Amino acid sequence: MKKDKLTLKDVALRLGVSTATISNAFNRPDQLSAARREDILAQCEKIGYTGPNKAAQILRKGRSNIVALVLADSIAYTVSDPVASTFIKGVSKVLQQQGKHLLLYAGDSASILDVVDFVDGFICYGAPKNHKLAQEIVQQSKPAITVDFNIEGLPSVNIDNEQAAYEIANQAVKGGDHVAILGLRLIDSPTTCRVYDSPLIGSDSSISHRRLDGYLRACSEKGVNIDSDWIWHIPESDRNFAKQAAKEVLHSHPRPNTVLCMSDIIALELLQCALTEGLEVPQDLKITGFDGIEEAERTRPNLSTVCQSSVQKGEIAATALLDATQDDTLLSFELKLGETL
Amino acid sequence: MKKDKLTLKDVALRLGVSTATISNAFNRPDQLSAARREDILAQCEKIGYTGPNKAAQILRKGRSNIVALVLADSIAYTVSDPVASTFIKGVSKVLQQQGKHLLLYAGDSASILDVVDFVDGFICYGAPKNHKLAQEIVQQSKPAITVDFNIEGLPSVNIDNEQAAYEIANQAVKGGDHVAILGLRLIDSPTTCRVYDSPLIGSDSSISHRRLDGYLRACSEKGVNIDSDWIWHIPESDRNFAKQAAKEVLHSHPRPNTVLCMSDIIALELLQCALTEGLEVPQDLKITGFDGIEEAERTRPNLSTVCQSSVQKGEIAATALLDATQDDTLLSFELKLGETL
DNA sequence: ATTGTATTGTTTACCCATACAATAAGCTAT
DNA sequence: ATAGCTTATTGTATGGGTAAACAATACAAT
Numbered sequence: 001m002k003k004d005k006l007t008l009k010d011v012a013l014r015l016g017v018s019t020a021t022i023s024n025a026f027n028r029p030d031q032l033s034a035a036r037r038e039d040i041l042a043q044c045e046k047i048g049y050t051g052p053n054k055a056a057q058i059l060r061k062g063r064s065n066i067v068a069l070v071l072a073d074s075i076a077y078t079v080s081d082p083v084a085s086t087f088i089k090g091v092s093k094v095l096q097q098q099g100k101h102l103l104l105y106a107g108d109s110a111s112i113l114d115v116v117d118f119v120d121g122f123i124c125y126g127a128p129k130n131h132k133l134a135q136e137i138v139q140q141s142k143p144a145i146t147v148d149f150n151i152e153g154l155p156s157v158n159i160d161n162e163q164a165a166y167e168i169a170n171q172a173v174k175g176g177d178h179v180a181i182l183g184l185r186l187i188d189s190p191t192t193c194r195v196y197d198s199p200l201i202g203s204d205s206s207i208s209h210r211r212l213d214g215y216l217r218a219c220s221e222k223g224v225n226i227d228s229d230w231i232w233h234i235p236e237s238d239r240n241f242a243k244q245a246a247k248e249v250l251h252s253h254p255r256p257n258t259v260l261c262m263s264d265i266i267a268l269e270l271l272q273c274a275l276t277e278g279l280e281v282p283q284d285l286k287i288t289g290f291d292g293i294e295e296a297e298r299t300r301p302n303l304s305t306v307c308q309s310s311v312q313k314g315e316i317a318a319t320a321l322l323d324a325t326q327d328d329t330l331l332s333f334e335l336k337l338g339e340t341l
Numbered sequence: 342m343k344k345d346k347l348t349l350k351d352v353a354l355r356l357g358v359s360t361a362t363i364s365n366a367f368n369r370p371d372q373l374s375a376a377r378r379e380d381i382l383a384q385c386e387k388i389g390y391t392g393p394n395k396a397a398q399i400l401r402k403g404r405s406n407i408v409a410l411v412l413a414d415s416i417a418y419t420v421s422d423p424v425a426s427t428f429i430k431g432v433s434k435v436l437q438q439q440g441k442h443l444l445l446y447a448g449d450s451a452s453i454l455d456v457v458d459f460v461d462g463f464i465c466y467g468a469p470k471n472h473k474l475a476q477e478i479v480q481q482s483k484p485a486i487t488v489d490f491n492i493e494g495l496p497s498v499n500i501d502n503e504q505a506a507y508e509i510a511n512q513a514v515k516g517g518d519h520v521a522i523l524g525l526r527l528i529d530s531p532t533t534c535r536v537y538d539s540p541l542i543g544s545d546s547s548i549s550h551r552r553l554d555g556y557l558r559a560c561s562e563k564g565v566n567i568d569s570d571w572i573w574h575i576p577e578s579d580r581n582f583a584k585q586a587a588k589e590v591l592h593s594h595p596r597p598n599t600v601l602c603m604s605d606i607i608a609l610e611l612l613q614c615a616l617t618e619g620l621e622v623p624q625d626l627k628i629t630g631f632d633g634i635e636e637a638e639r640t641r642p643n644l645s646t647v648c649q650s651s652v653q654k655g656e657i658a659a660t661a662l663l664d665a666t667q668d669d670t671l672l673s674f675e676l677k678l679g680e681t682l
Numbered sequence: 683a684t685t686g687t688a689t690t691g692t693t694t695a696c697c698c699a700t701a702c703a704a705t706a707a708g709c710t711a712t
Numbered sequence: 713a714t715a716g717c718t719t720a721t722t723g724t725a726t727g728g729g730t731a732a733a734c735a736a737t738a739c740a741a742t
Contacts, residue, residue: 007697007698007699008698008700019698019700020700020701022699023701027699052699052700053698053699055697055699056697056698056699057698057700059697060698060699060700060701061699
């Protein structure tokens with residue numbers, strides 16, 4: 001079934017040429033005559049040598065063609081998140097075109113040390129749960145790029161979250177409305193809860209902060225005040241957490257008539273809860289989402305939300321990484337005004 | 342920001358011990374005294390040596406802690422498929438527990454040659470589009486395991502698709518019903534179409550064949566005949582392809598009153614089309630799915646389907662791979678009788 | 683004092699290939 | 713024929729580390 005793998009040396013011996021020549025035949029066509037090169041490749045094919053050992057190449061060349069995608073959370077969580085998996089889609093498309101491979105790296109891992117020596121670069125999607133991880137990545141000399149968050153020293157790809165949140169809130173909120181916000185990762189709590197006076201987590205540039213700022217700016221302009229009692233914290237964009245928050249909002253007194261949600265998943269859960277409880281949307285309750293996932297278009301009523309192209313984000317991020325771009329990229333977004341307003 | 346990376350040799354020189362000792366301090370605690378080991382590790386920490394270079398370790402040890410997950414299709418497609426991404430969830434959970442890393446590998450790639458030298462093993466999820474790929478993997482001496490398909494020479498993880506299909510069909514089909522089947526990857530066509538007399542693709546053990554066999558057995562037992570005109574081919578479990586097939590079925594004459602779908606995605610598209618067209622489910626149309634995805638529980642009416650735990654499948658596959666299990670694993674399934682029957 | 687046995691640390695060969703300098707061969711111009 | 717220049721090929725140092733064989737030391741038992 002399997003003979004012990006041939007090495008470059010074996011082959012060189014067998015063909016009576018130097019190892020350098022075999023290596024050149026595979027890697028640097030300009031270093032030898034075309035005739036000999038073809039001859040060598042043909043012979044290799046015949047004896048079953050499929051090319052230089054990749055592990056050795058990684059060591060010698062210092063390049064593996066592997067790009068690590070560092071996710072905000074666990075892999076398990078990420079692949080089931082429609083926004084994140086769409087992002088991966090974009091990334092993988094570009095990587096495949098460029099002959100690169102994709103290593104998924106959980107953002108709650110202890111350290112990147114066990115891959116940093118061989119991966120060609122890092123794409124960091126969303127602030128890793130483990131802050132140390134982000135720090136480690138900055139320290140490295142490997143190319144790296146961040147998406148949906150910023151960290152001093154690395155280029156980033158993002159939309160203007162503050163502006164996007166402002167614009168959608170602007171569409172949703174009317175003077176005199178009673179507004180609640182269902183936020184993502186606002187405070188340091190593993191469970192869904194109202195924010196109250198808890199200190200906000202994450203840097204000021206985190207997307208949640210930016211979105212919150214945008215929401216508040218829009219409300220403020222309409223003369224609507226939002227007390228932190230009416231801001232909910234949801235630990236991750238998970239349906240169950242979202243559902244719990246949704247129920248709390250709907251059962252709170254007085255019930256808000258407008259709810260700004262920091263993700264479509266959250267908004268859809270809220271929508272479903274509201275319908276189940278017999279509320280009329282948008283008459284009794286206006287809802288906005290964020291992201292523009294496909295599912296949000298299929299619901300009845302369909303969701304009003306901020307659409308950003310996660311696929312494009314992935315493509316841009318991967319391209320920028322491979323090109324070693326140093327500048328931040330600001331992507332566009334657009335509002336989708338659906339039937340929940 | 343970054344000093345040139347320290348090597349084991351540098352450190353050995355600096356600490357005045359041999360490289361082997363430093364290596365042992367990191368890898369084989371039993372090879373030196375605890376005191377010295379701690380001293381060395383402390384010193385390393387102090388001078389900023391974080392441990393042996395992983396690229397070199399991969400070459401020398403012949404092990405990388407990277408497992409390649411070879412997907413049936415492109416990565417882009419796979420991550421957006423609920424079944425596949427749930428599977429990844431299971432795989433990644435186990436790998437992370439074991440300190441392994443996950444490399445996503447597209448099943449339509451040209452070859453595995455560019456990773457085979459360094460990955461520790463392969464998990465093949467669904468028959469790769471590129472048949473050569475599967476062949477290559479069998480040829481390797483690396484551990485490998487297949488999921489949702491079989492290939493001579495590799496252990497597999499699967500459910501009894503024939504029996505599962507038989508049982509759900511058995512619940513759905515009554516004597517005198519007019520039954521259609523919406524099948525997945527049955528023939529060699531890139532578009533949705535009726536099967537007619539086209540030759541079936543894939544081996545006899547492919548899940549689609551097994552499911553088809555199960556459906557037909559159940560129908561046959563009820564005295565229901567299904568002509569191949571009433572079997573549709575859908576090239577992949579994609580919503581658009583599914584929708585197209587759904588429409589064709591609903592507009593065909595005479596319209597079937599029972600449709601057996603080889604995936605929940607297909608079934609849900611059919612359900613939505615049917616409702617949109619004003620049909621009553623299940624009065625006018627009975628529908629069965631396959632897989633048991635979450636979304637199928639949330640629809641109204643919710644779907645009758647075969648539930649298999651993709652997470653578990655992933656866990657089992659990863660575990661079996663790491664344990665180098667050689668036996669096939671047959672997982673259980675269960676019927677969920679929802680409101681579409 | 684001598685031998686035997688653990689324990690600890692070092693030497694050395696090896697993992698597999700690539701980059702670069704050096705050599706050899708072929709050719710032109712004088 | 714010789715110097716000078718290309719082009720094709722090879723020798724060798726290097727990438728960073730590990731495993732197995734080996735040497736050295738410490739200590740107990742004889």
